[in-house]
Amino acid sequence: MALHVASSRSGPAEPATAGEAARPRPAANAPSVAAADPQSSTSAQLIRLEGELRRCTTAEALWQHLANEPVALLPFGQALVFEGAPAGRWRVAAISGLASVNRDAPLVRWYENMVTELCRPHPDAPDPVALRTFDVQAYADPDDPCSADAVLTSLLWVPLADVGQAPRAGWLLARDQPWDDAHLRLAGRLGGAYAHGLSAIAGRARPVAGLRRHRSKLMVGVALLAAVLAFVHVPLTTLAPVEVTPQDPFVVTAALPAVVERILVPPGAQVAAGTPLVQLVDTQLRSDYEVAIQKVEVARAKVLRLQQAAVSDPTAKRELAVAQSEESVATAERDYARAMLAKAVLRAPQDGVALYGDPRDWLGRPVAVGEAIMRVADPSRVQYQLKVPVADSVNLQEGAAVRVFLDAAPLDPLDARVVRVAYRADADAAGVSSYTVLARVNDPTIAPERLGLRGTARIYGEPVSLFYYLLRRPITALRQWTGV
Known part of the structure; x- marks a missing residue:
């Protein structure tokens, strides 16, 4: 150079x-x-x-x-x-x-x-x-x-x-x-x-002479702040998304392996007990039932013929008992085919509201035995389902106080209590592991909220120092990073 x-x-x-x-x-x-x-x-x-x-x-x-x-x-x-x-x-x-x-x-x-x-x-x-x-x-x-x-x-x-x-x-x-x-x-x-x-x-650096002059006062202020953080106790709280869900809904499931032909009620419809909800494809079942009816007719005709011939023919008398047994078998097959055909239509077991997604998602969809298709719930009996992330699940106890803020009524919070906490966390669609927590309102006379409403809930736990309340997350991250 x-x-x-x-x-x-x-x-x-x-x-x-x-x-x-x-x-x-x-x-x-x-x-x-x-x-x-x-x-x-x-x-x-x-x-x-x-x-x-x-x-x-x-x-x-x-x-x-x-x-x-x-x-x-x-x-x-x-x-x-x-x-x-x-x-x-x-x-x-x-x-x-x-x-x-x-x-x-x-x-x-x-x-x-x-x-x-x-x-x-x-x-x-x-x-x-x-x-x-x-x-x-x-x-x-x-x-x-x-x-x-x-x-x-x-x-x-x-x-x-x-x-x-x-x-x-x-x-x-x-x-x-x-x-x-x-x-x-x-x-x-x-x-x-x-x-x-x-x-x-x-940029001119700010002089530190003033800070040095007030160093003693600053140290006293820091000590007082640390004392306040250590001795002032506040309840440990956790925020989680919440949804209004039904209590003990009846799950409508497929009774036999089949294909969904159509949904007979719209989502959220009020239904009575016995109302048809889902129609499964029953072509084979209906054919089996009609064949079984014809078998019963044939067996009955045979029995009638043998009964008339048994008056003068000993051989017909001996064949009459066999024919009567065949008639009983044919009748049983007919009853079974009729019962299976009846299961092709899923009916509401109780009064309530039909809860499911888009009806078009079920058209032509094959279902297995026991697969859930919809729920029938009583709209007057609701509860609140919270999804609490694992990182915030520090105060999940049954009986803990919960304050629910629904998006539809943010200025009217609801007071509730935790009634059940899942023992293990499940990952949602975003990959976040969360515990499912169920809470119910303290006052049963309050009008129930509409099913499906969403919002945010605050769970109150045991009292902790303000120092721990403010620094819980940094302390947790430090321990996870250092292993101390």
Whole structure:
């Protein structure tokens, strides 16, 4: 990586060639103030630089301006801008004459090691915000080849620290001649201006002096807050989704393997006991029943014929008993076929409301013996079904108080009690494992809510400290993560 060297007349010099081993060259003729009015020219240049740095909107633009433009005021051969902290490692952010910094260049690492050693804290270290002039041999590694090849041996370190803050950046100027007091004053003025510009870009840090003054009061407040959290007890509560469901509904199931032909009542219809609900396909059953009727007729005709012949024919008398037995078998088969045909129509066992989904989902659907098709429930007997996630199931006890907030009436909560808690959790469609909890209202005289309404319920558990109430989830997550 070739580093640029500042020129005396045109600011940053042309890039060094690869054969020059990436070494900074001393300026041939350092920029000087105009002979006619040196003080006026220096002031004009200073005002120009301070005006230009105000237009820098990023730290990168500010560092490029700092590395290249002040050559009009300070006769340096090389300028580098560092970022870091006094207690850590400093890194080069900009170099005069270069648009970017090659982090693997030996000379860049040599400068970084030297500045890190310069700013290393020790008991005799000077003020970290003070300007410092030194020679290369004071802090450079003598075994590094760059130390032996160094030409710009007189260095000036300018910490960039705004008022009341620690240095967050630094400016290193290198030349082949010692620095005088006028240069130090100009460098300090420029360093303060660029430090203020960095604070304007990054945001001025809020001073902590006020916090330190009130540290004792803060500690007392924290102690009082901890005492309040530890000794104030509140009931442990859990929120869960809730749905109004029927109590002890009768489940209408298929009595034989068949195919659903049609649903005879709409969803939510009021039905009476004996009302037909579901029609199963009965083609085979009806055919079997008709065949069984014909078999009975044939057997009866045979018995009648043999009864008439038995008066004079002993053989017919002997066959009459067999024919009567065949008639009994045919009658039994007919009765069985009639009973199976009757099961093709599912009827309501009690008065209530038919509860099921879309009727179109059942058309042509095969069902097995015992498969549930719908429920018939009494709308006057309802309960509340809660789905409590496993992570919140810390106070699920029978008899626990429950407050139900239905979406249809959020301003009229209902008071209930837990009557049953499932012993194991089941995963829902979203993959969340939850416990099924059933609750019923405390006042049986309250008009029951409509079946199917949804909302949110709050379950109240045993009293716990406010500290545990607020930090239960972080504590649980910490224990699961650490295993402690």
